[in-house]
Amino acid sequence: MKYHQIDRQLFIKNREKFTAQMKPNSVAIFNSNDIYPVSADSTLPFAQHRDIFYLSGVDQEESILLLFPDAPYENLKEILFLKETNEHIAIWEGEKLTKERAFETSGVKTVIWLQDFHKTLKEIMAYSETIYINTNEHYRASVDTETREARFVKWWKENYPAHKVEKSNPILQRLRSVKESEEIDLIQNACNITEKGFRRLLSFVKPNVTEYEIEAELIHEFVRNRSKGFAYTPIIASGNNANVLHYIENNQQCKAGDLILLDVAAEYANYSSDLSRTIPVSGRYSERQKAVYNAVLRVKNEATKMLTPGTLWKQYHLEVGKIMTSELLGLGLLDKADVQNENPDWPAYKKYFMHGTSHHMGLDTHDYGLLHEPMQANMVFTVEPGIYIPAEGFGIRIEDNVVVQESGEPFNLMRNIPVEVEEIESLMNA
CATH class of the missing domain: 3.40.350.10 (Creatinase/prolidase N-terminal domain)
Structure with a gap:
């Protein structure tokens, strides 16, 4: 080991x-x-x-x-x-x-x-x-x-x-879903290793780099920090590849002006972390990319606040759907008629955000946890909204790992990993 x-x-x-x-x-x-x-x-x-x-x-x-x-x-x-x-x-x-x-x-x-x-x-x-x-x-x-x-x-x-x-x-x-403090420390260590890999990428990515070269940079950083490697098969999806939710080929060239959706994270001592970030190949987001990115970020931030003891997973996702619907209206991707005429079993926002927002994590990336039971303190969840727009050639997902607290907002284990547009651009152009 x-x-x-x-x-x-x-x-x-x-x-x-x-x-x-x-x-x-x-x-x-x-x-x-x-x-x-x-x-x-x-x-x-x-x-x-x-x-x-x-x-x-x-x-x-x-x-x-x-x-x-x-x-x-x-x-x-x-x-x-x-x-x-x-x-x-x-x-x-x-x-x-x-x-x-x-x-x-x-x-x-x-x-x-x-x-x-x-x-x-x-x-x-x-x-x-x-x-x-x-x-x-x-x-x-x-x-x-x-x-x-x-x-x-x-x-x-x-x-x-x-x-x-x-x-x-x-x-x-039930037992594995509620973490001991030692387990949270191990997950934090996995997140810290992931942070090192992500920061390494920000100075490495440039036009014409390949997705697999990015993968190689990550595995280098992970292993040198005592990880066995990726917690799950890495997704390094440039351009329209980001609109394939489980794209894992990682064999394309990253083109100037495109975005790269990264869903990549390290394990440590068999405990997982689970990160998503979306970065610009050329080091700057376009105005449209920035608008969509910030909409996803707002959904993530609001969704995070709802991960509190007593919350029911199913109801939580309904509330996140309402927030996402508002953002998609603001971006012009939906109009009021789309929402008024939506199928309740597949709401209008699902056209652009078709997966869940959160899952348990720990020893497994999709960890044990009974979804029909209320959330408890010391459960660890991902928060990972996304907006996917094949017609515009990009998709954006942003994901952090958080610990449910007995009171107050969840504790973000990825709090030190760059997520704001300005910080990402600054580090990529340093």
Whole structure:
């Protein structure tokens, strides 16, 4: 890992919060992700399953966390099962976690080598009545691949069919959506790395630079600041490419007079940041570009103020839609007839602003959180309105990451990243 070791007290607290919500005499099991093959002997870089990381801090493949708070013996209450390290692995791959290092990382005292998992589980199943299985129920999830977690659930049901079943996900959706202060610090670190990358770009961008050269500048800055890289596939969309919401080819030349919509951000210690900025290739916005940009910025600023405890996500988006409608009328993109005759299921403003304004973020860029429940203090959200005008050859999105506060306006984790037209122009022409 490139990041500094996280204090294990965070993971101890996370497990305590989870086990406090488990039913009596129950067991919860969490598996790491697979290492996914590409072809021949090639694999994709390993990315840890966020749930086992949230509960243990273990960032290693072939790992299992077992929680059994009502176990009859102390050594069975929390167990980490790890792939046993040896001299051969140390030479070819680098040493894996030892039992001592696993404890330092996670605070879990009982560490057992993975080959003894089934034997240990058989004993534990004899003591317990219920198992919590860990399914992915995120509202955006669409998974075609059978994961290690899914294979385990299938195996467990075949071998222990008499046990009751509960789901871990509803507990984790609530727990992971409300961040501990240590988590907010980690997200802040990811935002700070993102800021460094963005500032680097402002002096680099000029007419005829390519989108992929911009991508290269970012990854350079991210990695040199202990990030593994991008928190998500980067969007570097010049000109009309900005009107493709998930444009990721990043292979075009940036032309004088055009804008570049950047939706790019760093991760740090598996925690995400999520930034959008739109900058002028030539270092100056045209009057029309500036007018649209400032309209988006006003929507972002007003939307941010509404992210307060008790706010309902669905109602919040309706209110943001009203603000955006007013701005689009001011820009001449809508007229009163468009609004009067709009379809309530697809309001007129959706022609130019077709995506949502905010989503939870944290360990995942689109993080866990139950959208039908009111917002709470220490939830972290994006705020990312946009206006997309294919007929005029540009689109603008501006996005920050904010923490909901118990009172007052949300705290902007990206407060130091340039966003005003004048500051961006000044830095690009310094």
